[in-house]
Amino acid sequence: MRIALNARILQAPRTGIGQYLVELIEALRNDPQIELELFHGWGWSQEVPQSALPGYSRWAALAKQVPWAYQIRRALDQQRFDRGARKHQIDLYHEPSLWPLDFSGPMAMTLHDLTHVHYPQTQPRDRLAEIERRIGPALERAQCILTDSQFVADEITRHYGVARERLQVAPLGYAQRFHPREPESLHSCLAAFGLEPGGYLLCVGTLEPRKNLAQALRAHALLPETLRARFPLLIAGMAGWRSDCFAAELQTALAGGHVRLLGYQSDQTLAELLAGARLLLFPSLYEGFGLPVLEAMASGVPVLLSPQAALPEVAGPAGIYLESGDDHGWCEAIIRVIEDQAEWQLRRTMGLQQAQHFSWKRCATITTAAYRQALEH
Structure with missing residues (x-):
């Protein structure tokens, strides 16, 4: 053919x-x-x-x-x-x-x-x-x-x-570059961003309304000051349609020093950033699939996400699902998975198993x- x-x-x-x-x-x-x-x-x-x-x-x-x-x-x-x-x-x-x-x-x-x-x-x-x-x-x-x-x-x-x-x-x-990595292998990449393995939360996606990144900003802002300092929120992605719609929230978060806008990253850098994250936050309102969710699971990183559109087909039982608008629910889930090592490890294992279906x-x-x-x- x-x-x-x-x-x-x-x-x-x-x-x-x-x-x-x-x-x-x-x-x-x-x-x-x-x-x-x-x-x-x-x-x-x-x-x-x-x-x-x-x-x-x-x-x-x-x-x-x-x-x-x-x-x-x-x-x-x-x-x-x-x-x-x-x-x-x-x-x-x-x-x-x-x-x-x-x-x-x-x-x-x-x-x-x-x-x-x-x-x-x-x-x-x-x-x-x-x-x-x-x-x-x-x-x-x-x-x-x-x-x-x-x-x-x-x-x-x-x-x-x-x-x-x-x-x-x-x-x-998911591409072969998405896999669990030893912390030592991540130091070179993460040092360029001033980060430590397991010491940050990550959002991946174009800055546009349907990605609902404002939800992640609000949940992170509700974290206790000590946790916000220990686990800054990083956003990796290009500016998209109407990225100005949450500009005020974003500017406030950036001014606080615990949120960082990384912009578009190369394939390899993004794979290493994912592998080094404590959690992926993916509050998108509409996805036909949701590749970052699968890539995070394949990297051994638990995912908090919305139960919208095709996302449950991808994350299956491994995902931690939270409704959009439930700011306190998102905040509490972040705290639980950050502080409860057994919960984090369970979700990591479930995610790795779920990724094998794809x-x-x-x-x-x-x-x-x-x-x-x-x-x-």
Whole structure:
């Protein structure tokens, strides 16, 4: 099978979908019957970019100011894609996000979540209009639709009326860099941040409303002063849509000296930061999967999270679930797991066991079966 994968998203700094694509490509390459051709927008290759395209953030900001920028870029991409698809004699096209290019042959697509439905403000207006115009026909055209969770599969059926038999749930996995680490191996990385292994709490995610990071700030602020000093709260992630909505709370927390904003971190640094954390706080209101939860469990770090969307599918019985808005409940849970070593160890063990249910090999196996199913239609 000669498969075309749209890898254009790898031009941007890697967040969830980018990580999905990189790990899926690596896992699919273990199948000798699959030959991958990656479309990058400007051309084709079989190589995965090692980093984001230089200047991508500036281009993305400029595109928001240029009328019809998304439509123009899309038309140019389509021309290059058509030429490459003919040249490489593509059997099937896989779109790993929600905006497929046109292709005359079989097509599979991955729909990770319905953020564009629940949080349309996260998309620039022109791009949202194109998504809304194109996604319905794309779902009708796709021979197979992959999702990361049963929750999202059910959402797609309810919102778009897609028949259940056309959906395949392919849960994500975690990269090999996420694993328990001895404290000694973390000193070099953590020293650069002035941290000690096990001596901080961590949030991972783009700064935007649905991530609900203000919940973590409020819970941390309620901790006794001694615990706040011993366990500062670190937030790792890029600024996103309306990150200003909790700017006042964030500035107050930063001024107190016990909350630190780390910004976007490299893959390896993030893996070491996760492994060294006492807890991961993940109060997100909406996730199609929630990779940081799985990565934390695989690293031997207990997770406090909200029972929303697909998160219970990922954390299972290992997660400590707390409702959004229950500031004192979050605070009490943090204190309990920090101070009760037996509870911390139990949750660590349960998390490691839960993580074993997920792998990129399994995700690739389900994806390959979906390809074959699509080719049979």
